[in-house]
Amino acid sequence: MGATDQEDQLYWNRFRNGEEVAFSWLYQRYVRVLYSYGMKLNRDSDLVEDAIQDMFTDLWRTRSQLAEAQSVRFYLFRSLRRKIHRSLRPDTELAQPFDEGTDLWQPTLASVEASMISDEEIALQSSRLKSWLTSLPARQYEALILRYYQDFSYAEIASIMNISEQGARNMIQKALHTLRRLAIVLSLCFLGIGWLLKIFFR
């Protein structure tokens, strides 16, 4: 990650000097993950696009006043989250479901017990994990994404999500704990051996 951050800083500095290529480079590098992250905060794609547009427009306009960034990635994620939350009505901010569509898709044990060890089961188990992820409390899911997709430190996650560092740790721990519990239930159902072989040697 070190080399990537260094590269970011380089382009960040060039962008601050007014080089459009560097600005476009930063945009190209981050727009996809930022958009996807934004969509996890709010399913309204227009709202997310507008927030990204505002953020990058502001960046370019204020480029000469920007400081050197320790982590460009961190700066962008935090800015986008603020933009999205500011564009929501304040009272809906915390109540906003993380992912409305998939929240309803809860796993049911009965369907698991009926299955046998087969390829379909792997697919099924995956879909169960998926539903587990999306049925996590929104902020736990967000913390998981920031930590394991974006590699942010606990301190950075805390600052992005506006919570304490310990709060960020707890959130990740809770999510992982739920995962472990779910995995135990699942492995009891599957007697995992055949499945493991398939996963590791497919």
Next chain:
Amino acid sequence: MYQNYTADDFLQDTAFRKWVLQGAPSDDAFWADVLLNHPEQRDTIRQARELLLMLHEQIEADFPSEQQVDLLYKRIWANTQEIPVPLWRQWRVWAAAASISVVLGLGGWWLTQKSNHLINNDQAANQVVSDQLEQVNNNTSRVLTVNLPDGSQAFLEPRTQLHYRKAFADTIREVFLVGEAFFEVQKNPDKPFLVHSNAITTKVLGTSFRVKAYQQDQQINVMVKTGRVSVFPVQSNKHLDPEQDGLILTPNQQATFTKADAHFTRTLVAKPAPLLPQAELKLFSFRNAPLVEILQAIEKAYGVEIIFDEDRLKNCRLTTSLGSENLFEKMDIICEGVGASYKLVDAQIIFDSKGCD
């Protein structure tokens, strides 16, 4: 080390993430071994693996389309170019006032200066339009040829991105590279051609060379086929001119820049090819000729420096010719012929022989 790993530790482990997300077969063997040695970690590893894959799938499922990405950028860029209205209006009012005062005949020279000012502003506006960026992504699995505005060509390897201005600037030709590409640059001593790739810049006047600078690689390589190439770090702590921290490369040489310590090393490319045309190479045919003469011919043919002890080799003679083989193949043949050995130190070949009787 792995016996005490938690799911969090695995998820933070670079090697683990690489295995899960990129899945090289060589990594499979390593992690199968870890599993064998730490059966108690089986569940943890499986959970971490599943979680990582699922998170990535979920994130990538929400990626915008490429069309969305392009459109959004156009919208952003158009937004940034908007001139704040009040200022513009003030300026026009001011310009109108100026022309009125001209009509009133307050001074001819002042009029000319003013109108020059207006023209310059228009030119600046045109500049913005023609300075638009071109961006090429090679998402195919084949090499993609890009014709640059000055007639130079870039051959992009897969997973490579190139940015450049639709019209190059007046004094400089600049491109931005992420990935790997071979460049054939039109000669133009007045307009240097610069390839910016990550932390280094490669500068040439007209030549052909390859730059390999993928984001995930720890090193950047520049390999020269013809001409002279200057490579240097983008920023220097020691000198005002970063070029002083760089290297000048000649054909068949390669510079390797290590990102971690920002250090250049010079070596030869993996397969140095003869620099002379095939027809000229045919002239290098040796029948029982002195080895020294043959080594000097090789130096010339491949543009490399060979270090040897002339005295020791004075009795060595060999029959050989130069063909299309690469330098190292050629050196192997010669060494076999006279019972010698060689090694590569930086970009030089050290030829070691006990001499011949």
